[in-house]
Amino acid sequence: MSKTETVYVQRFNVFARVLHLTVIISFLTLALTGMALKFADEPWAGAIASFFGSFRVLGVLHRIGAVLTFGYFFIHFILIYQNWRKSDKSFISFVFDKTIGMVPNLQDAREIGQTIKWFVGKGPRPRYGRWTYWEKFDYFAVFWGVAVIGLTGICLWFPTWVTQYIPGSWLNIATIIHSDEALLATGFIFTIHFFNTHIRPEKWPLDRVIFTGSVTLEELKHERPREYEMLVREGRLDDVIVDRPPTWLVIFAYVFGFTALTIGMGLVFLIMYTIFQRTFG
16 A cells, blocks of 8 residues: 555445435435425425425325334334444443443533634644544434424324324324424534534535545544544454545435535525514514
8 A cells, every 4th residue: 555545444334324324315305395394385385395296295205204214213223232232241331332332421521621622722622532422412312303203293193093092182282392393303403413514614515424434544533533543452443444435426425415405404594584584574
């Protein structure tokens, strides 16, 4: 290997990337159809319905998106179980692992403070590990959102069955929770998550790692030095060295990524415009 050759390190395998691609497609489907149904009296919602055929079609697509969401949600639980069984740790130790676990810990709290100091020029860039504190927040935001929006969505999808066990008046509460939590999730994903992942200066205009699965070794050293040091310490660095991503995959990453960004941020603009108009107009 020449000194000028770029070395790539795998961060996500094919299965993880396909699973995340399913998350993106299902969430875009749910957000686009759900917000059009929520703001059905707005001209832009009517335009979306016309594009897909009708509001009835939007309802069908919304349910398809829900099925995909429940699918990846349960697959994720299976993966957690399988990865735990492969480890030699107790379940509690596995879940709360400080190096690869997704549960926030004291290191994350320290890195929040270090990040604030870094932002204002009062300290160096934090030495992030496998997962940053904002990625863990995103993870649990999805966990919470799928559980809350999913359960209330089932109530609205199967009202006759559900009201055999709960009072029918509770469906009104389910409607409010489902609608408002979905609005919150849409706003968060298409602003905060998009910024943290793609629009921040060092990743602009797109972080393609979730599509290609790899980053350069220099990126890993700079962005996640604790993960790099862990791989070296455990003798696993050579195991994650991979070839340069193929050109077609890079092109797909940018085309699909920019399409998702455009749809998401465009939808947020329409929602904000509608809320502003209803409040002040």
